[in-house]
Amino acid sequence: MAATGDPVLEVRDLVKHFPVTQGVLARRQVGAIRAVDGVSFDLRRGETLGIVGESGCGKSTLARLLMALERPTSGSVRVGGREITRAKGAELKQVRRNIQLVMQDPYTSLNPRMTVGDIVGEPYEIHQDVLPRGRRRRRVQELLEIVGLDPDHADRYPHQFSGGQRQRIGIARGLALRPEIIVCDEPVSALDVSIQAQVVNLLGRLQQEFGLSYIFIAHDLSVVRHISDRVGVMYLGKVVELGRDADIYGRPEHPYTRALLSAVPVPDPDGRERRERIILQGDPPSPADPPSGCRFRTRCWKARDVCAQQEPPLQVRPGASHESACHFPELYPVPRPY
Amino acid sequence: MTGITGGTPSMLPAWGGGAVPRNEPLLAVEDLHVEFATRQGAVKAVNGVDYTLEAGETLAVLGESGSGKSVTAQAIMGILDTPPARVTRGRVLFRGTDLLGLSEENRARVRGRRIAMIFQDALSALNPVFTVGWQIGEMFRVHQGASRRDAERRAVELMDRVRIPGAARRLHDYPHQFSGGMRQRIMIAMAVALEPELLIADEPTTALDVTVQAQIMELLTEIQRESGMGMILITHDLGVVADAADKIAVMYGGRIVEHALVHDAYRAPAHPYTRGLLDSIPRIDRKGRELHAITGLPPNLLDMPPGCSFAPRCPYRQGDCAVEAPPLHRIGPTRGSACHYWREVLDGSHG
Structure with a gap:
């Protein structure tokens, strides 16, 4: 997928802390869940940025921030050059046309009392000026056809x-306003294996046809690899590694990325006895009380004193091919073939 | 103890x-x-x-x-x-x-x-x-x-x-x-x-x-x-x-459609459904191209199709598949496949 130079989405130092309060009458804040804690990246036109990480790493909060469904504690999100974090009313509505969300669970994200036609056409009710009323039904049928559903089923x-099929309905709704960006939050993880490939293929086709840019959030690393041009790895609210898919999967620098990749079961029994596995101990710490310095150090086999004292910034280190946030990244001696 | x-x-x-x-x-x-x-x-x-x-x-x-x-x-x-x-x-x-x-x-x-x-x-x-x-x-x-x-x-x-x-x-x-x-x-x-x-x-x-x-x-x-x-x-x-x-039994529509030693099944599946599942896994060499997807939907258990329940989705389907449900053919000491055309599926596995 050819990504052209200009960014359609710019995220800078994005932070979201959810206050933790105590007391019934006089509520006072006793702490904060640091769900997203300083995330920056660009998304270019026609590009897919995969975001991977485990539960609690902040990837779904990130999706809600990008959609302006949550107000960030600080930082900026620019969609097509326009700041959305402080946008209100008509201005917010205008920006939102350009960025749409496809949710994980097609069973709870569609209103059971609305027909499919009404669900897919609902964006036109909210954004009345996009399409005159008389042409909406026709357009809804076109959208259903685009995602591979029978247009005659609009009344079901x-x-x-x-x-x-429900996930296709959700995708058709996402396309209704012809957005440039679609945020997919675990779009295939609720689906059966034989159906996942159909939906992944559909997303790929739509990207080519409409020049869409995707933020593709998922925990299935092989699906993310298949669809993404670049991949960001999140751990406890931070992006710990960011690079092209070949970099992340072929030359992972951050110990967490390496552990994550090696934990994925390989669907091939040949050579399974010899496969090298990094099994992390324990669970991720609580985002309410993250470790000092590097957040991964409590589970890291490379951790030294400096890791507890200094937080490693996300940057390209000498000898590295892409950005990672580790004081002791894994470096690969062989130069890249291209 | x-x-x-x-x-x-x-x-x-x-x-x-x-x-x-x-x-x-x-x-x-x-x-x-x-x-x-x-x-x-x-x-x-x-x-x-x-x-x-x-x-x-x-x-x-x-x-x-x-x-x-x-x-x-x-x-x-x-x-x-x-x-x-x-x-x-x-x-x-x-x-x-x-x-x-x-x-x-x-x-x-x-x-x-x-x-x-x-x-x-x-x-x-x-x-x-x-x-x-x-x-x-x-x-x-x-x-x-x-x-x-x-x-x-x-x-x-x-x-x-x-x-x-x-x-x-x-x-x-x-x-x-x-x-x-x-x-x-x-x-x-x-x-x-x-x-x-x-x-x-x-x-x-x-x-x-x-x-x-x-x-x-x-x-x-x-x-x-x-x-x-x-x-x-x-x-x-x-x-x-x-x-x-060690062994795998693949189920579809309430039946075992293939059973085999795990190495055999992954090396050369003998049922079109197993083959379809293995083919739909995203692999590095297919990046940027479409995944092999199994078309259609799983069967409705209230209204099972006559014959083979995978037939409506099957690329190996022939006329008799919709009529006669295939038995679990024994195709080796440790293997079985419930497909009339398991030989074709096995042969095609490397192609």
Whole structure:
């Protein structure tokens, strides 16, 4: 997928802390869940940026911040050059046309009392000026056809469709306003294996056809690799590594990325006895009380004193091919073939 | 005998006082049929399942939602809700004895003690109002008449065994105070407490993060290696199967459509469904191109197509597939495929 130079989405130092309060009458803040804690990246036109990480790493909060469904504690999100974090009312509505969300669970994200046609056409009710009323039904049918559903089924209800078909309905709704960016939050993880490939292919086709840019959030590393041009790895609210897919999967620098990749079961039994595995001990720490310095140091086999004292910034280190946030990144001696 | 390491299956007493026949497989499921009565009619969830398992072996049962993989396991375990469920035909032979023919009292003596099960969702499988120490200890108190103090001591040993840090300190904590991975360890501790001969693991790592999943699978295989128990691993994840299983049984529409040694199935699948699943895995060399997707949808169990239930989605389909359901063809000493055209599928595997 050819990504052209100009960024359609710019995220800078994005922070979201959820206050933790105590007391019934006089509520006072006793701490904060640091869900997203200083995230920056660009997304270019036609590009797919995959975001991977485990539960609690902040990837879904990030999606909500990008959609302006949450107000960040600080930092900026610019969609097509326009700041959305402080946008209100008509201005916010205008920006949101350009960025749409496809959610994980096609069973709870569609209103069971609305017909599929009404669900897909609802964006036109909210953004009345996009399409005159008389042309909406036709356009909804076109959208259903684009995502591979029968346009004559617009009068049916969500329960009459399978999980994969419901996800297509959600995608059709996401396309209604012709956005440039679609944020996909675990779009295939609720689907059966034989259906996942169908939806992944659909997303790929739509990207080529409409020049879409995707933020593709998922925990399935092989699906992310398949669809992404670049990948960001998140751990406890931070991006710990960011690079092209070949860099992240072929030359992972951050110990967490290496552990994550080696933990994925390989769907090939040949040579399984010899496979090298990094098994991390324990669970990720709580985002309410992250470790000092590097957040991964409590589970890291490379950790030294400096890791507890200094937080490693996300940057390209000498000898490295891409950005990582580790004092002791894994470096690969062989130069890149291109 | 404490802990879970000692004791091979043959040292355990057989119920009913009879000697354990050495040549019987640990478990043999034969022609199992299960139906659910619903308002819309009978849902045929399991339609003739056969498999066998030896001690120390891991059989992976692979299938998607509605394939009947969990219902088969629940029938083996004897925990189906009847009604609405009904086993309409078949036998479940555990060391030669048909479990389906046992009285509920005798069945209950097998369940938990000789056949144990762990589930995907540990939070709902554990009782929220009792401490984990109490729940693990319950296995010893109820099944072996252990004293409270003794049960508690053995619960701590088990929690150590499944590597829950600070076991003695956490004995009196409640399930919600543990992370998902730790809860799964608690459930494993309860399951292996009485040194079962057979462990059924129903999607044991599906709800877990990938790094925690690796921890749990490592723990399960280690316990199995040390105890020699047989394991049925129910999953939809082709990666988990490839990592852990000796044999694989692929289920579709309530039947086993292919069974094989795991290396054989991955090297050259003999059923179009298995082949379709393996082909749909994203691989590096297919990046930027379309994935091979299996077209269409899984069958509706209320209204199964006549003939082969995979036929409407099958690229190998011929005229007779929609008419005649293929039997499970024996295509080798350890292999079977329920496809009329298994030869073509096998041949095409390398092309």
